[in-house]
Amino acid sequence: MSDVARRAGVALGTVSNVLNRPSIVAPATRARVLAAIDELGFVRNNLARTLANGRADTLGFVIVDIGNSLFVDIARGAQAASAEAGMKLLLANSDVNFESQNDFLDWFDEARVGGVLLAPLDGPLEAAQRVRNHGRPVVTVNWPGNPGHSCGVTVDEEHGGYLAATHLLERGRTRLIFAGGPLSLHAVAERLSGARRAVAEWGSGTSLEVAETARLTIRTGREFGKEIAARKLSERPDGIVSAADALAAGCVQALVAERIRVPEDIAIIGYDNNHFAADSIIPISTVGQPGHEMGRIAAGLLLEEIAGGAHEHRTVTLAPELFERASTAGDARG
Amino acid sequence: MSDVARRAGVALGTVSNVLNRPSIVAPATRARVLAAIDELGFVRNNLARTLANGRADTLGFVIVDIGNSLFVDIARGAQAASAEAGMKLLLANSDVNFESQNDFLDWFDEARVGGVLLAPLDGPLEAAQRVRNHGRPVVTVNWPGNPGHSCGVTVDEEHGGYLAATHLLERGRTRLIFAGGPLSLHAVAERLSGARRAVAEWGSGTSLEVAETARLTIRTGREFGKEIAARKLSERPDGIVSAADALAAGCVQALVAERIRVPEDIAIIGYDNNHFAADSIIPISTVGQPGHEMGRIAAGLLLEEIAGGAHEHRTVTLAPELFERASTAGDARG
Incomplete structure (x- = not known):
């Protein structure tokens, strides 16, 4: 003073x-x-x-959308790892809003927490860099780090799309359609790219149509399902790779309402392993990110960086996992 | 100084x-x-x-379980109301742990936020009172206030149980069973009490069996469903009032696996209006708390108290709502 x-x-x-x-x-x-x-x-x-006695024993987590159960899983994994290290974890829901994301990053910075986890919107991350410039580590989740400068935990989305499409091809489906969008979303574009690779590898007699949707919601899925049902039989796909479970769930509702059988007529696989995909009575196959593990690892990287000492900034890329359920059961040829 | x-x-x-x-x-x-x-x-x-420039423009929300979508809805409602008032909302998941709940209350107290929302565990609330003693308002959500001393927003759980049981009785079901527990949980006991009142009012020819369960999870629901399926036909209920959607979803899975038809043989209604209850392909009827509205009103009460001036401490009790879906469709007598 x-x-x-x-x-x-x-x-x-x-x-x-x-x-x-x-x-x-x-x-x-x-x-x-x-x-x-x-x-x-x-x-x-x-x-x-x-x-602010003990505030350095607190981590902040700015989350893009707490309404998506993947992020709830990530938050719970991060909380488990934080608690084991004797740290508290505070959550802030940016609610898919850039300004809100930046405000919360600044808040945690001003509150002088030990470090910040960030599951960001698809877009620039200057605010995170500003926090880092103040000497406060920020680790991104569901978003790559900047090797040499920051850490991140991500999932191989391209591989996830590949897994989903290959799963349908292995079950004898030949006329696939990829539904999802907008394609300006990094993860959606990567999933499509993996689906394309799978169909290209499988070769002749298979095709992949791309149906870009405006959103990834149940409602959009219902509209998409109605469009498919309105098509002539010969122009319908026999397999749908959906970029999100919500989209897939809406699509299944519309198909079933139009008396199209799932999976007999059209098999469908979702993405995200959202809770309702498993809890459905006719469960939806899906590709899941290991949310709990993502959160644990991200918190671990953050704690390592906070502890100081030898720390190499890196991106940890986790493999997605296929969950087979009723919506893709059976072989179209069998 | x-x-x-x-x-x-x-x-x-x-x-x-x-x-x-x-x-x-x-x-x-x-x-x-x-x-x-x-x-x-x-x-x-x-x-x-x-x-801590601007920290008084922040509210804290200590949430009992962020894995339950009701609380995510409440948090989103509270965040909407906070944002309209130019306030930020920070979330802390106590993860159904008392010590963690108390730690987070103290954290927000020390961080000198403007006020705190608390969706508490079932139990004593001394830590909340300690925060209030420091002049910092605490409003409980999904828990009554203490008239004259603190505000709370709650749902009429007894009425919810009454609605659920009456719905089954109106559809010609006569042998009801209430599944849920432990009964030491305030909300479960209230829901049972409402179901009892409904059956008592309906009168002769109807009965209500009580099956206390250890938990309210999908897994517990599966075990309960298996027990029902293992009973002799004459000892099976024709209607199940489940104290939670997760329990109902597990029960339906087990019944369907044992070739018991839902709703033809046994109708079932859940509670909580969790997202997966609506997103199921055979959707489950449920009684829903208006989560978003609960959050909005709770944040409104907190903001009113923070603003000072005339403020009457009170409990706002909201009515639950019945959501009719396929799991209770049709009339058993028709």
Whole structure:
């Protein structure tokens, strides 16, 4: 505090007044003192540490969409790993909103938590870099790190799309359609790319149509299913690779309502292993990201970086897993 | 700060040293200064406000179980109302753990957020009262307030149980069974009590058996369904009132696997309106709490209390709603 007084060229009591009774200090003097406090970051640090006892034992997690159970799984995995290390984890739902994501990153930065996990929107990450520039580690989840600069945990989405399409091809399906979108979403584009690779490898007699959808919701899935049902028999696919479980669930509802049999007439596989995919009475096959493990590993990387010592910034890429269920059962040729 | 110095009987510079370089202050003096800071809560308040710029514009929400979509709905409703008031909402998942619930309450208290929402475990709430004693409002969600002392938002669980059982009785079901537990859980006991009232009102020719379960999970539901299927036909119920959707979903899976038809042989209704109840291909009827509205109203009560002025501590009790779906379709007599 005496450093602040020296820097601002005021008496110690004036610094105290600025902190306790700012209204009695002349505006220009107040501005000078606050500027000095800002410049001497360590003063704020020391005060904050004294006041906010234990806040360095807290991690923040900014989550793109808490309504998606994948992120709930990730949060629970991160919480388990944090708790084992004696750390608390606070969650913030950015609700697929950029401004909100940035605000929460700044909040955790100002609250001087030990570090931050970020499951980001698809887009630029300047705010995360700003937090890192303040010496506070940020690890991305469901988003790659920047090797040498930051850590991230991601899933091989291309491989996931490959797994899903190959699963349908192995069951004798030949006329596949990939449904999902918008394709500007990184993960959707990667899944499509993997599905394309699978069909290309399988070769002659198989095809992949691409149906870009505006969203990945149940409602969009119902509309897509109605479109498929309205087609002539010869133009219908016999296998659907859906970029999301919600989309697949809506599609199945529409197909069944139009008396198209799943999987006999059209097999369908979703993506994300959302809880309802397994809990359906006719369960939907899906490709799942290991959410709990993603959260655990991301928290582990963050804790390692916070602990200091030898730490190599890296991206951990996990393999997605196929979950076979009734919606793709049986062989179309059998 | 000079108040602290006076109270502790030390020079102003000593207070500054305790905050900035505690190691150079004699332990006894340090203790005296910290005790004075504690007693004069407002000093810490002022400092915290200066340092934690904007933290009073933040609300905390301690959530019993983020894996239950009801609480995700509540959180999203609370976040919508907070955002409209220009407030941020931070979430903490106590993960059905008392110690964790108390730790997070203390955390938000120390972080000097504007106020706290609490969806608590079934049990004592001393930690919430401690936060209130520090002048920080705490509003309970899915838990009644203490009229005159604190606000809460709750759902009429007894009425929900009544709605569920009446729905089955109206469809000609006469041999009902209530499945759920443990009955020490307040909400489960209330739902049972409502189901009892419905059967009592309906009168002769109807009965209600109670099957207390150890948990409310899908797995427990599967075990319960197997037990029902193993019974002699004459001892099977024709209607099941399940205290939770997860329990109902597991039960349906087991019944269908044993070739018992739902709803023809046994109709079943769940509780909670969890997402998967609606997204199932044979959707499960359920009684739903209006989660989003609960969150909005709870945040509204908290904001009103924070704003000061005339505020009457009260419990807002919302009505649950019946969602009719395929699992209770048709009339047993028709």
